[in-house]
Amino acid sequence: MGNVPVTMSSTRPTGRLPAFDPEAGDGDELNFCSTCAFGEVCLPGGFDKPALKDLHCLVEHVGPYRAGDSIFRVSEPFESIFAVRAGTVKTCTVDEEGREQVLGFHLPGEMVGLNAIHPARYPCDAIALDTVYLCRFSFPALAMLATRLPGIQQQLFRLLSADIGKAALLASDYSANERMAAFLILLADRYAARGFSATRFRLSMARGDIANHLRLAAETVSRVLRRFQDQGLIKVEERDVELLDSPQLRKMARCILHG
Amino acid sequence: MGNVPVTMSSTRPTGRLPAFDPEAGDGDELNFCSTCAFGEVCLPGGFDKPALKDLHCLVEHVGPYRAGDSIFRVSEPFESIFAVRAGTVKTCTVDEEGREQVLGFHLPGEMVGLNAIHPARYPCDAIALDTVYLCRFSFPALAMLATRLPGIQQQLFRLLSADIGKAALLASDYSANERMAAFLILLADRYAARGFSATRFRLSMARGDIANHLRLAAETVSRVLRRFQDQGLIKVEERDVELLDSPQLRKMARCILHG
DNA sequence: GCGTTGGCTTGATCCAGATCATGGCCGGAT
C-alpha cells in the first residue's frame, strides 16, 4: 500500500469536513467502527463489545481505488458486499449494444453490492469515480454472523429494503426539472446524514453520468443546471455545487420524494 | 369465512391451470406448503420437517379480498409481509397531488411488503385487482425464526435482493415498444415459473395501470398492443393475451432484460 | 509550440409519445 498521497479535494473549498485519513490505524477490535468514520452508520445500533469484535474479524479494509478502477464487474461471482468509507462509487450495467445504464451513486457510509445476493453474481459494474476506500464484508460470513446477532440481521434487512425503495424512486415519470431537483436534494440529504455539508458539495460524477442516471440527455442536464442557476436556486462551478434555495428545490421535487 | 363463490376465471379459457381451491384444508403442519400451491416457491429449499412445522405456526392464511380491496395502506405501521396465493396485487403510491404511481404487480407465489421493512411503515398501498388470497407472515416472528434457520434467512435475503433488481428494471429509458414487450415477456416468465401457461394469460390490471407502471399514456398502451397484434406478435381480446411470437417479443425487449 | 481528446455548453431542429377530443362498449343501478 505504501504512502498514498490522498488528494481528496484539491483546491476549492468544498463541503468535505474532516480530512479523512484511511491510512490511520483501524483502532483496536473494540471500537474500530468509530475510527472508520462511518461504522456507526453502516452497521449502527448499540452493539455490545463482543459483537463489535466479531464484526472486526469479518471486515476487510480495501483501497485505494483510483477514478475509473472497477471494484467488481458484472457477472463476477458474488462474494462480498461493500461499505463506502471514502469517495464515490457508480454502479452501472452495459447492455449488449454497449449502452451504459447508471443504476446509482454510492456515497460514504452507503452499501454497494446488495443487489447481487439474489442472482449470486454481480448484476452490474461498480466503478470508482474518485479515490475510493471501502470496507469489504464476506457475505456468507456476515450472514452467518447475523444468525447469532439479530441486530445485524435486522440491519441487513433494513439496508436491503431501503434499496428497493431507492430504486423505485427514479422509476417514475417526471419532468427534467423535477428529476434534477430531486437528484440534488437527495444528494444533499445523504451528505447531511453523513455529517457533510448539505449545501455545498462536489458532484464527483460526470454530467453524462447524471444524465444517464436521470434518463436525460447530457445537454438537458447542462440546460437545467444553468436554468436553476439563472433562477438563483443553485450556484454551479465546474463540479462544485452550492444549493442557494433548498426549500424551493425541495418543493419542485416533492412529488418525487413523495412523503 | 363461510362458503365463498370463487369465480377466478369466469368463462374464457385462460392459462390458469389447476382450479385453486383456497377453502380446501391447509394440510397438516408437516406439508401444508405443498397444498398451498406456491409454498415451495415463496419459501423453497429442502426444509426438514421441524422447519416446516415452525413455518406453519407462523403463517396465517387470509382472504378473500375482492377487486379494489386494500391489503394495506401507505403509512400504516409495518407488521407483516405477504405471499400471494391466488389473484393479483397492485402496489402503488399516491403523491399529494393525487396522482397514482404504480410500483408493481404481484402474481401468485410472489411477496408483497418487502419494501416496508426499512421505513417500518408501508410506503405504498397494496390493492387487490381480483379475488386475492394471501399468506401473511408476521415479520418480527419470521426474522426471529430466520436466526434459527439459516435457510429461511438466506431466502429472505434473496427475495429482498431480487426486488432491488426488479425495481431497477423499469427505471431505464426505453421506447414504448420495448417497455411493452418487456412487460409481456416478464409476465410470461413469471407465470411460467409458477406453473401457469407462458403464452396465454389474463391481464388482471386495467390498461391505465399498465400505462402508469410503464410510464406511458393509456392511449399509447392501446396503440402498442394493437400494433403488436397487427404484426402478429400477440392476440389480444379484452384482458386476455396470447403471445404468438415470444422470441420476437423477447428480442425487442432484450435491451431491458439485459443479460 | 501544436494537435488531440474528453468534458461541457449552447443553439437549431426533430420526433415519440403526451394530450385533447370523440365515440363505442359493457355492466350495474335506477
Next chain:
DNA sequence: ATCCGGCCATGATCTGGATCAAGCCAACGC
C-alpha cells in the same frame, strides 16, 4: 329500458426533451 360511469380504442394536435451540430476550454502527449 334507460342512464351513467368505467374502460378502451382511435384520430388530430402539441410539446418536452432528444438529437444534431458547433464551439469552448483544460489537460495531456509529442
